[in-house]
Amino acid sequence: MVTYPHFLLLSLYLLSPVSANDDPTSDSLLEWLVPERSVLIHLPTPDLPFLINSETPSLSPSALLFNLTLAPDNLTLLLNGSPILPRAHPHIPTPIRAYQTVEHTNVTSATPLDLDYYLDSPDATSATSIYNTHYNPRIRLDILRARTPLSSFPLPSPSQRLIWVWLEDLSPHPPGTLYSAIPLRIKLVQANTRWLNTGGSGGTTTYRSLESLGGCYGWSWLCGDVDAYPYYKYVYQELFDGYGKRGSMRHFVTSVWGALVGVLGKGAAGVFLVVGGGVMFAPAGYGVWLGVMGVVGRYRRRVKEVDEWVADEEVEGLLRYDTYLEDEGEIEEEVLRRKEVEKQVLRKPSLPILTAR
Incomplete structure (x- = not known):
């Protein structure tokens, strides 16, 4: 299994030839570590310069390093070691961290950045129907903001790229099989420019700032972005903790229960x-x-x-x-x-x- 530290070591020589021009193609941003199982992604960040230390930006353009790897049983897709399909907890989004690299070089940052993101992924909690003997999930990931302990860097640029991942089941499966129990392979990965909004409204289809998101109120059980699982697409980590989305009724109930269990x-x-x-x-x-x-x-x-x-x-x-x-x-x-x-x-x-x- 290719681990996160392992892929960082590999990046020292894999990334040096990547993106030799100012407008790299999607394929030039990828490096397959294990075919159909593990891939390294070099994602440019136009709005985020390389941080010399955790707080001091430099003048050098930077990129974020991502490793997509299937678990040994081929049932879970990991992003930098964190499960994103299926998600580890239905009501608590997966925290994602990534290291920076100076674009076109093999220099990496000393500490990883915490990332806020948009994640569009399918429901992995239900089962297949009698009409469905194949499972081909698709994932779309867009990085919205990078954070250090003292600073945050929004990434609203229309030229920012988002990551597309297509997976495919290894073999047909009988009806009623849980999606989470279907072994997968990574079929295709792309890092394409964000889609622009149509109708002249400006912006892109996936980027939203923290301030533009609706509030969360106590009469809502989950305060989800969508009504069905997975409930949260826009994940700003400060909106969540170990009990779910702050301000929701579920967060209140589970936090009270957690406090009581911790004391009594x-x-x-x-x-x-x-x-x-x-x-x-x-x-x-x-x-x-x-x-x-x-x-x-x-x-x-x-x-x-x-x-x-x-x-x-x-x-x-x-x-x-x-x-x-x-x-x-x-x-x-x-x-x-x-x-x-x-x-x-x-x-x-x-x-x-x-x-x-």
Whole structure:
């Protein structure tokens, strides 16, 4: 396996013939250490001069040295010894460091620089589908800023190059295979100029300054750049720590848990969270219970009022109906009485009519 110190030693003689002109081709910036397994990349940095020491810039143009190497099992791609496919932690971006070299020479810096970067890589946590028997991932890496303990150097130049990596699986794989379990080989590497934004807006498609990125708020669990894994493409290391992205809800929860485990131990921290959570949320739970019971009580009172109103209406309707029946009976009796009177009048003999003689 080619290690990071190993490739730095190799760079002393490999880099001397590289980039013999002011506009080197992509291939001239590469040196294959092991075919399909390890490659050395000499990446020019127009905005970053060579640092004589950790803080003092010189007038010499510089480049950053990168080594892309597959792990012995061909399952993990390492960049300067740090895993970038698959990433070591889904919620914590990989820290990347690189040494400088004076461009067109074999002089290297004494200490590495911390790098902030843009990384576009595929999801390595899911599995292949029944329609997919090959895995050909592609990675795009752009260096956004270089940092020393006391200074930072943004790299916004449109002439800055970004690194493209194409990988290929060693053999077909059955459906349902985890991407992280598929052995790979490095098929192609290029160091091409950044893509310019279309529409006259200026800038490039991958470079964004720290100030231009959106804020991170506590109501977001991850504060990700994208909704799916890998969640973070723009990695400024000061935005992250060992608990994830600063300001996110996940960072708050995991940092509190980490502090408790560090002080009490895992078992005691779990008990503390259960008891403390019960004490903390008991008033809120009681308030919710009172609210629910109030709503239920109001509902029951309303149902009772409706039932009483319906019963009153039914009783009133029955009384009206009874009154109607009584009135109807009296009318019928009156009609029958009158008919009886008329019959009696008709049965009486009429008086004789007197006539004069």
